[in-house]
Every structure is written in C-alpha cells, then in structure tokens.
Amino acid sequence: MAVPKKRTSISKKIIRNTLWKKKGYFTTLKAFSLAQSIFTGNSKSFFCNKYKR
Template identity: 50%
Template sequence: MAVPKKRTSKAKSRSRKANWKRKAQLASQKAISLGKSVISGKNKSFIYINEIDPNNNS
C-alpha cells in the first residue's frame, strides 16, 4: 500500500531554490564576461575568427 512521503520543510525548499538561482547567476556572469571579452578583442581563452577569409574554401 502506498504511503505518503514526509513534507519537505520550507527552509530546505528555499535553500535549494537559492542554490539553483546562485548557480544560474554565476553562469550568466561568466557568459556576459566572455561576451564582453570577445567584443573588446581581449579574449585569450579560445580562438575566435572574426572574419571569413574568401580564399579559404573549407
């Protein structure tokens, strides 16, 4: 026979939600920082080709 599970406390629910939002905030800050570095031309973490070379067929 099915037994109902115990209720999760408000504190635990809020803690999980806060952690989830904090992770999203950090990810968005990294994305914005990366975008700014690409626009400013100061990116050093990856290779970014700004223009397509017409002589290159691939």
C-alpha cells in the same frame, strides 16, 4: 502499497531554490564575461575571427 513521504520544510525549500538561482546567476556572469572579452579582443582562451569576408 505506496506510502506518502514526509513533507519538506519551507526553509529547506527556500535554501534549495536560492542555490538553484545562484547557479544560474554565476553561469550568466561567466557567459557575459566571455562575450565581453571576445568583443574587445582580449580573450585568451577562445579564438574567433572578428571580421568575416
């Protein structure tokens, strides 16, 4: 028979939510930083051709 689980406290819910949002924020920062370095040509870890003919 199914037993109902205890409810998660609001503070735990808020903590998990902020951690989830922070993870996305840092991922976007990394992506933006990589895009900037590629655009300026200063990238050392990513190779791409700027001019395609």
